[in-house]
Amino acid sequence: MHGNLNMPPPTILKRRHTLRGKNLLPVIKKLRGMDQPVPQLARFKFNTPLEEMERSQVVSAFRDLTGE
Numbered sequence: 001m002h003g004n005l006n007m008p009p010p011t012i013l014k015r016r017h018t019l020r021g022k023n024l025l026p027v028i029k030k031l032r033g034m035d036q037p038v039p040q041l042a043r044f045k046f047n048t049p050l051e052e053m054e055r056s057q058v059v060s061a062f063r064d065l066t067g068e
Contacts, residue, residue, distance in 0.1 A: 010049075011042040013065060020067040 041050050044061045053061075 010040055010046070012046055013042050013044050013061070015064060018067075019062070019065040022066065024062070024066075 043049060044053070044057075050058060
């Protein structure tokens with residue numbers, strides 16, 4: 001289950017969801033500066049939240065999406 005039954009299932013990021021040429025730094029700064037809990041983030045794997053992935057896995061997945 002996804003915790004709250006009223007929440008939609010998480011978005012799963014795939015290669016077709018390109019972030020090529022997008023600057024993610026403003027998003028990261030906004031999330032870090034939030035006083036309240038971060039809303040549900042998109043995922044690379046259905047059953048694995050981003051915060052449970054190893055740093056190297058996240059970096060690799062973002063490189064695939066951004067082309068950098």
